[in-house]
Amino acid sequence: MTTPHKQPQEPLKHIDQWDDFIAGRYREGKDPSEFRNYDENVNPSVAEFYRLNHANQTLAFTLQKEKEFCGLKRGKKSIWAAADYLNTLVDDSDPDTDLSQIEHLLQTAEAIRKDGQPRWFILAGFIHDLGKVLCLYGEPQWAVVGDTFPVGCGYSDQVVFHQYFVLNPDVHVPEYQTLCGIYEPNCGLDKVHLSWGHDEYIYRVARDYLPEPAHYMLRYHSFYSAHRHGAYRHLMSPHDEEMFKWVHKFNPYDLYSKGAEKPSIKELKPFYEDLIAEFFPSEIDW
Numbered sequence: 001m002t003t004p005h006k007q008p009q010e011p012l013k014h015i016d017q018w019d020d021f022i023a024g025r026y027r028e029g030k031d032p033s034e035f036r037n038y039d040e041n042v043n044p045s046v047a048e049f050y051r052l053n054h055a056n057q058t059l060a061f062t063l064q065k066e067k068e069f070c071g072l073k074r075g076k077k078s079i080w081a082a083a084d085y086l087n088t089l090v091d092d093s094d095p096d097t098d099l100s101q102i103e104h105l106l107q108t109a110e111a112i113r114k115d116g117q118p119r120w121f122i123l124a125g126f127i128h129d130l131g132k133v134l135c136l137y138g139e140p141q142w143a144v145v146g147d148t149f150p151v152g153c154g155y156s157d158q159v160v161f162h163q164y165f166v167l168n169p170d171v172h173v174p175e176y177q178t179l180c181g182i183y184e185p186n187c188g189l190d191k192v193h194l195s196w197g198h199d200e201y202i203y204r205v206a207r208d209y210l211p212e213p214a215h216y217m218l219r220y221h222s223f224y225s226a227h228r229h230g231a232y233r234h235l236m237s238p239h240d241e242e243m244f245k246w247v248h249k250f251n252p253y254d255l256y257s258k259g260a261e262k263p264s265i266k267e268l269k270p271f272y273e274d275l276i277a278e279f280f281p282s283e284i285d286w
């Protein structure tokens with residue numbers, strides 16, 4: 001039995017509150033032009049979360065976290081064990097309406113499976129949020145979830161709550177505030193550091209085992225300003241543009257697969273164990 005983990009004092013009751021905010025922002029059928037600057041009055045805890053995220057995600061912070069986590073020195077674990085581990089994050093809000101972490105992963109993956117997508121795509125759906133184990137390593141919410149954005153260059157006003165970027169120390173570094181900042185125009189996103197979070201971490205963990213379209217789905221699923229609003233095209237290469245069609249394909253499964261019915265972990269586990277074994281060794285580095 002693993003001990004449930006409660007999060008320390010943080011602005012969000014639970015990191016899922018961020019996911020719910022995103023799903024509301026991009027409600028199915030909602031016109032993208034309705035996207036606007038959110039203000040603190042609408043949802044104070046979400047606003048406070050973004051304030052911390054935008055104020056603290058500097059280029060130096062991202063580089064430090066890449067160094068700390070991307071060497072994958074935190075031990076070996078199977079994919080399923082990581083999902084079980086992530087599931088120990090306890091939601092303080094209503095237990096009847098909220099899904100556990102595994103349930104969200106299964107609903108996403110099952111929606112992909114129902115559409116007859118390839119097996120690697122289903123698997124990408126199943127693992128896409130496993131990077132949230134960063135929370136269990138003691139990382140604050142603002143360094144695990146939240147819309148990701150490039151650091152070391154000018155901020156797009158398409159990033160939600162972009163008004164909080166004035167609090168980021170990088171605004172005082174002129175080199176980081178030009179359109180492309182430290183990057184070459186159209187250099188390709190692989191050369192660009194995005195604010196640190198669960199996307200980059202799961203991409204690093206899984207990249208040796210899955211095909212390239214899955215890399216894009218994992219790595220950029222929270223990069224909403226780019227994949228939903230077309231921002232940061234000046235940093236993207238033609239290859240990124242091509243591969244973003246997979247990010248677009250993936251996103252609705254993440255946002256809109258929440259069904260009324262909870263998936264049965266017991267019934268689905270054998271299918272997912274087989275699928276995992278098809279692509280991953282029994283244990284991988286985290």
Ligand SMILES: [Fe+2]
Pocket residue numbers: 128129198221222
């Ligand atoms: Fe996510």
Ligand SMILES: [Fe+2]
Pocket residue numbers: 019104128129254
């Ligand atoms: Fe998700």
